[in-house]
Amino acid sequence: MKLASQSQLSSWLPSIHPQVWILAIGRFFSEVGTGFTLFYAPIFFVNEVGLSATSVGVALACASISGIFGRIVGGSLADSRDWGRRRTLLLATAISAIASLVFAATNNFTILVIGNLINGLGIGFYWPAVEAIVADASEIENRRETFAISRLADNLGLAIGITLAGFLIAIIGSYRWLFMIDAISFLVFFGIIYVGVSDTKAQEIDQEKTQYFASWMAVFRDRRFLVYIAANIFFTIYISQIHSILPLYFKNFVIESTDRGFAETTISRLFAWHLVVAIICQLPVTSALKRCSHTLALTVSGILWAVGFGLIWVSGTATSHNMVWAALALGVFAFAISSYTPSAASLVTELAPENQRGVYFSINALCWAVGYSIGHPLGGWALDQPRIIADRFWLCFSLSVALAVVILQYLNRILANESAK
Numbered sequence: 001m002k003l004a005s006q007s008q009l010s011s012w013l014p015s016i017h018p019q020v021w022i023l024a025i026g027r028f029f030s031e032v033g034t035g036f037t038l039f040y041a042p043i044f045f046v047n048e049v050g051l052s053a054t055s056v057g058v059a060l061a062c063a064s065i066s067g068i069f070g071r072i073v074g075g076s077l078a079d080s081r082d083w084g085r086r087r088t089l090l091l092a093t094a095i096s097a098i099a100s101l102v103f104a105a106t107n108n109f110t111i112l113v114i115g116n117l118i119n120g121l122g123i124g125f126y127w128p129a130v131e132a133i134v135a136d137a138s139e140i141e142n143r144r145e146t147f148a149i150s151r152l153a154d155n156l157g158l159a160i161g162i163t164l165a166g167f168l169i170a171i172i173g174s175y176r177w178l179f180m181i182d183a184i185s186f187l188v189f190f191g192i193i194y195v196g197v198s199d200t201k202a203q204e205i206d207q208e209k210t211q212y213f214a215s216w217m218a219v220f221r222d223r224r225f226l227v228y229i230a231a232n233i234f235f236t237i238y239i240s241q242i243h244s245i246l247p248l249y250f251k252n253f254v255i256e257s258t259d260r261g262f263a264e265t266t267i268s269r270l271f272a273w274h275l276v277v278a279i280i281c282q283l284p285v286t287s288a289l290k291r292c293s294h295t296l297a298l299t300v301s302g303i304l305w306a307v308g309f310g311l312i313w314v315s316g317t318a319t320s321h322n323m324v325w326a327a328l329a330l331g332v333f334a335f336a337i338s339s340y341t342p343s344a345a346s347l348v349t350e351l352a353p354e355n356q357r358g359v360y361f362s363i364n365a366l367c368w369a370v371g372y373s374i375g376h377p378l379g380g381w382a383l384d385q386p387r388i389i390a391d392r393f394w395l396c397f398s399l400s401v402a403l404a405v406v407i408l409q410y411l412n413r414i415l416a417n418e419s420a421k
Helices: 002-015 018-037 041-048 053-079 084-104 109-136 140-172 176-196 201-205 212-220 223-252 264-289 294-317 322-351 354-383 387-420
Strands: none
Touching: 018 084, 018 109, 018 140, 018 176, 041 053, 041 223, 053 084, 053 109, 053 223, 053 354, 084 109, 084 176, 109 140, 109 322, 109 354, 140 176, 140 264, 140 322, 212 354, 223 264, 223 294, 223 322, 223 354, 223 387, 264 294, 264 322, 294 322, 294 387, 322 354, 354 387
16 A cells, blocks of 8 residues: 555656746745745734734735736736746746835835835736746646645745744744845745746747737637636635734734733744645645536635634634634635635636736736735725624625625536537
């Protein structure tokens, strides 16, 4: 049995392109740095800098504004033979390093907005290029596993970064050093890309240079993709709550044994738990859902999001065991994200013509800009309201999943009709 398992593992691992493994290593180091800041940035800006939760939400939404520009330009650059995926990715990591340094120097709302505008630009350039490289390096039979490996590296890095950040804050008591570490991690990623990543096959096989405007117009005529985008925006709004609003809710609203919210170390452990579950379940969940259609896998993810938001409401309103309910919610969110990310990226890859993957992933990444521009201010507003609104806010998200599921079923009908022709 052991020899059989080793044989299966050795036969599967070589099918993953070396570019994916190199990118996974770089993404791991980058996400370690991101883990130092991702869940603690809102707490720092509200509780240390002294900004309101609403103003922080608005500032974070500014990243989506520049992110829209970055995603549009980044998608076209990634598809260009004159520029390509690799240079776009190098530019993205350099810009993100600068943004982290600006965050480290933030002491008012204006600087926070500037930092988020720079950060959004870096994120905008990053996602179309990196997803296109992974898509180019994948084959149909192992596409979901290939994207799952990338997400596994992201989650492993985040888990380590979040855990280390909690201990670092407890020791030195300064949040600003977290952003310095994040900047260093982006520079490490830049070096790995520069040394180990080359442009992938989309530029090699593209015989006709597609006009950028015509390429974008072709995407907007793809009804299947537009329906997917409508559903995907719901998922990105949900994810935005985990990354920015939920840590602040735990800190200021979820009370168990004292009259204050969870301590930073407790929040660190909760989100480390969330990522550990995501790491452990990523490949098994991907394997289990491989037999399902992409729309069914996304529907499963939506149902899990609904359950998770319901548990967050319980964690804030229960009279005891609040931390247990919070941990259960984050565990469910881990399964929701693990079922969402590989299927969503694989679906985009299958819908996109090979020489337009950068543009398709650019629009897919725009969902994140739209989702975060809605989710951050909405969540910040909710946390500035009376407690009853802040608590019931999560129930509204749980109910909204029904609309996302309806859209996914419509997409499934479109895809089924096309397959029947």
